[in-house]
Amino acid sequence: MRSVILSIAIFCGIGFSVTGQTAQRPFPHHTKYAAGSIKPAHLKQAELDKTTANFYAVWKKQYVKNDCADPSQYYILNDEENVKAKKPVVCVSEGQGYGMVIMTLMGGHDKEARTIFDGMFKFVASHPTSKSPHLMSWSVLKGCVTNHEKNGDDNDNTSATDGDLDIALSLFMADAQWGSKGAVNYRKEGISRAKAILDFEINKRNHTILLGDANNAGDEDYFDIRSSDFMPAHLKVFNHFYPSDEWKRVIDESYKVFSNIQAKYSPNAGLIPDFIVFSANKFAPAKPKYLESKFDGDYYYNACRVPLRVAVDYLLNDDKRAQNLLNPIAEWIQMKTKDRVDIINAGYFLNGDVIPNHKYTTPAFVCPFAIGSMLNGDNQDWVNDCWDYMGEFEVKDYQYFDNTIQMLSLIILSGNFWLP
Numbered sequence: 001m002r003s004v005i006l007s008i009a010i011f012c013g014i015g016f017s018v019t020g021q022t023a024q025r026p027f028p029h030h031t032k033y034a035a036g037s038i039k040p041a042h043l044k045q046a047e048l049d050k051t052t053a054n055f056y057a058v059w060k061k062q063y064v065k066n067d068c069a070d071p072s073q074y075y076i077l078n079d080e081e082n083v084k085a086k087k088p089v090v091c092v093s094e095g096q097g098y099g100m101v102i103m104t105l106m107g108g109h110d111k112e113a114r115t116i117f118d119g120m121f122k123f124v125a126s127h128p129t130s131k132s133p134h135l136m137s138w139s140v141l142k143g144c145v146t147n148h149e150k151n152g153d154d155n156d157n158t159s160a161t162d163g164d165l166d167i168a169l170s171l172f173m174a175d176a177q178w179g180s181k182g183a184v185n186y187r188k189e190g191i192s193r194a195k196a197i198l199d200f201e202i203n204k205r206n207h208t209i210l211l212g213d214a215n216n217a218g219d220e221d222y223f224d225i226r227s228s229d230f231m232p233a234h235l236k237v238f239n240h241f242y243p244s245d246e247w248k249r250v251i252d253e254s255y256k257v258f259s260n261i262q263a264k265y266s267p268n269a270g271l272i273p274d275f276i277v278f279s280a281n282k283f284a285p286a287k288p289k290y291l292e293s294k295f296d297g298d299y300y301y302n303a304c305r306v307p308l309r310v311a312v313d314y315l316l317n318d319d320k321r322a323q324n325l326l327n328p329i330a331e332w333i334q335m336k337t338k339d340r341v342d343i344i345n346a347g348y349f350l351n352g353d354v355i356p357n358h359k360y361t362t363p364a365f366v367c368p369f370a371i372g373s374m375l376n377g378d379n380q381d382w383v384n385d386c387w388d389y390m391g392e393f394e395v396k397d398y399q400y401f402d403n404t405i406q407m408l409s410l411i412i413l414s415g416n417f418w419l420p
Contacts, residue, residue, distance in 0.1 A: 022114070022178055022179075023107040023108030023113075023114075023177055023178065024176060024177055024178070024179075025107070025108070025176065025177055025418060026107060026108020026109060027049075027052075027053070027105060027106045027107065027108055027109035027110075027411075027416055028045075028049040028052075028053075028109070028414070028416050029105075029108075029416055029418055030045065030415050030416065031316070031415055031416065031417060031418045033315040033316070033374070033415065034314055034315055034316070034317075034318040034375075035318070036375070036376070036377060037314065037315055037374050037375055037377075038374050038376075038377050038379065038380050038383055039374060039383065039413055039414065039415045040383055040384050040387040040413060040414075041380055041383075041384060042384045042387075043387070045414075045415070048387075048413070048414035048415065049414060049416070051391065051410065051414070052410040052411055052414045052416065053109060055395075055406070055407060055410055056102075056106055056109075056110070056407060056410075058395045059395060059403055059404070059406075059407045060110070062077070062395055062403070063076050063077045063079075063095075063099070063400060063403070063404065064076065064077075064099065064116060065077045065090075066119060067144075068123070068143075068144035069143075069144065070122075070126075072119050072122060073119050073120075073122045073123040073126065073144065074099075074116045074119035074120045074122075074123060075090070075091040075095075075096060075099075075120065075123045075140070075144070076091060076095040076096050076098065076099035076120075076400070076404065077090060077091065077095075077400060078090060078091055078092050078095050078400050079399050079400050080399045080400055080401060087141050087142065087147070088141065088142045089139050089140065089141055089142075089147065090140060090141065090142050090144070091123075091139075091140040091144075092138055092139055092140070092160070092163065093124075093136040093137065093138045093139075093159065093160050093162075093163025093164065093167070094138075094160055094162050094163045094166075095163075095400060095401075095404060096120060096123065096124060096136065096163060096166075096167065097162065097163040097164070097165065097166025097167045097169075097170065098166060098404045098405075098407075098408060099120060099404070100117060100120050100121070100124075100166065100167055100170035100171075100174075101166050101169060101170045101173065101408065102404075102407055102408060102411070103116055103117040103120065103170070104117060104170055104173035104174050104176075104177050105173070105411050105416065105417065105418070106411075107177045107178065108177075114174075114177075114178050114182075117170070117174055118182070118183055118184055121167075121171070121184055121189070123144070124136045124167055126144075127140055127146045129157050129158055129159045129213055130156070130157040130158065131158075131159075131200055131213045132159075132196045132199070132200055132213065134189075134192045134193045134195070134196035135159040135164050135193070135196050135197070135200060135201070135213055136159060136163055136164060136167060137157050137158070137159065138158060138159055138160035138163060138212065158212050158213055158214035159200070159201065159212045159213040159214070160211070160212050161197070161201045161209055161210060161211060161212050161213075161226070161229045162226070162228060162229045162231075164193065164196070164197055164201060165197065165229065165231050165234045166231075166234070167193060168190055168193035168194050168197060168234070168238065169190075169231075169234045169237055169238075169419075171186045171187070171189050171190030171193065172186070172187065172190040172237055172238075172241055172420040173418075173419070173420050174186040174190075175187040175190065175420060176418075176420035187241065190241060191241055191242050194238040194241060194242040195242055197238070198238075198242070198244060198246060198247075200213040201213055202246060202250060203215075203222065203223060204246060205217070205223075206223050206253065206278065207246065207249040207250050207252070207253040207254075208223065208225050208250065208253060208254060208257065209225060209226075209229045209230060209250060209254065210222070211224060211225075211226050211229070211291075221277075221291075223277075223278030224275060224276065224277045224278060224286070225254075225257065225275065225276040225277075225278075225283070226274070226275055226302055227258070227272045227273060227274060227275065227276060227302060227303045227306050228274075228302040228303060228304075228305040228306060228309060230254045230258065230306070230309060230310065231309045231310075231312075232251045232254070232255070232309075232310065232312075232313040232317075232319065232322070233312040233313045233316055233317055233419060235247045235250060235251050236251070236313070236317060237419055237420060240420075255321045255325065257276065257283050258272055258306075258325055259321075259324070259325060260283065261273070261276060261283060261284075261285070262325070262328065265284070265285055265350050266350040266351065266352075268332065268351065268352055269299075269328075269329070269332040269336075269348065269350065269351065269352035270325075270326075270328030270329040270331075270332055271299040271303070271329065271332075271348060271350050271352070272299065272303050272306050273285035273286060273296070273297045273298055273299065273300075273303055273350060274286065274292070274293075274295065274296050274297070274298065274299070274300045274301070274302035274303045275290050275291060275292075275296045275297065275302070277290065285297035285298075285350060295347060295355060297350070298347060298348065298349050298350060298355060299347065299348045299349070299350065300347045300355070301346075301347070301364060301401070304347075304364050304365045304368055305364075305368055305405065306368070306372075307326050307329060307330075307368040307369060307371055307372025307373075308367065308368040308371045308372070308405070308408070308409060308412070310322045310325055310326055310372075311326055311371045311372050311374060311375060311412075312412070312417065312419075314326075314375050315374065315375070315412070315417070316417070316418070316419050322375065323375045323376070326372040326375055327375060327376055329369075329372055330369070330372050330373040330375070330376060330379055330382075332352060333369050333373075334373075334379070334382050336352060339381070339382060339385070341366060341382075341385045341386050341388075341389040342361060342389060343361070344361050344365050344366050344369060345358050345359050345360065345361065345365070346358045346360055346361065346362045346364070346365050347365075362398065362402050363390065363393050363398060363402040363403065363405055363406040363409075364401055364402045364405050366386060366389065366390060366393075367386075367390060367405050367406050367409035367410075367413075368405065368409065369386065370382075370383060370386035370387065370390065370409065370413060371409055371412050371413060373386065374412075374413070383413075386413075387413060390406060390409070390410070390413075393406060
């Protein structure tokens with residue numbers, strides 16, 4: 001597999017050596033993570049970097065597209081929609097945010113990274129929500145058309161908060177990587193988007209993160225939380241560039257809510273559900289089919305990202321609350337699998353039982369579990385095994401969500417993730 005990937009890398013013109021001349025933090029950019037944290041230790045750093053770069057070459061070819069009417073616009077292809085759908089979705093803001101973060105991290109290695117990043121931002125700016133020009137519509141249809149299909153909310157063209165969080169962070173990262181004197185003033189645009197997030201995607205009554213900008217005070221779901229939207233390290237970056245006491249309140253309250261959910265609803269596994277609802281003045285796991293599936297109150301395809309999102313706050317900021325939240329999950333998954341990465345399953349009830357008919361393994365679950373295990377040196381063998389097993393995943397066998405989570409995870413696991 002490695003030889004095939006390397007051949008593709010050469011074909012795509014993406015050499016392993018640093019090619020960008022203006023990148024300030026060119027990949028590989030080895031970041032010193034918090035004391036006590038680990039990364040794969042059974043391979044040399046150069047091997048970790050090479051594996052990451054090789055996977056990037058394949059991922060980029062598969063998912064980075066510029067087939068809009070304006071070829072200078074780039075987007076991350078969502079290949080999970082039914083291709084026979086009358087109006088297939090080709091891009092979601094979540095994927096665009098992932099892609100923009102990845103482009104900044106691969107700057108210097110990929111000579112096209114800045115051009116693609118600018119084109120991705122142009123795509124974002126071309127698809128604003130009804131409420132703000134500084135938030136992205138969550139869904140874009142084939143032909144690069146904003147999705148205006150009614151979804152039950154007052155506004156038909158609405159945001160998904162996780163996408164906006166990554167997009168805003170990526171702009172501050174771009175400022176650190178390339179400076180803001182080019183075609184896009186990254187810092188200025190990042191500040192505008194941080195402000196819009198604060199204005200439209202933060203619940204200032206409970207100090208939590210809204211599902212999107214469609215949530216208004218008085219709505220039944222105004223106090224509800226999508227667990228994978230909690231990205232404390234992002235909020236700390238925003239507070240640096242656009243200071244507000246509210247960022248700290250949201251971080252503090254979210255850690256508190258997650259900790260309480262663990263203690264009350266998953267004391268043995270430490271798992272967090274996809275959605276957390278607020279009712280009778282308390283937070284609890286959502287009921288089945290709350291919003292997306294009958295597993296909305298379980299550890300499923302949203303919550304599987306929690307270890308990835310929260311771990312960064314320890315790795316880069318040494319916040320012990322992240323360690324306290326994730327250590328129980330890392331300990332449980334190793335016990336659950338008897339240290340066998342290959343039997344990690346794609347979904348668990350909060351009591352730790354496998355969701356029926358989900359006894360299969362995917363990158364979306366394996367990779368975040370690996371990252372969540374980086375916070376404790378006792379997990380060294382497990383992290384090594386996770387890295388090796390991730391090397392067996394091939395892009396052709398999975399779709400956008402799994403492959404993109406793996407791409408970002410390889411960067412973090414190899415020690416190449418950084419914050420502005």
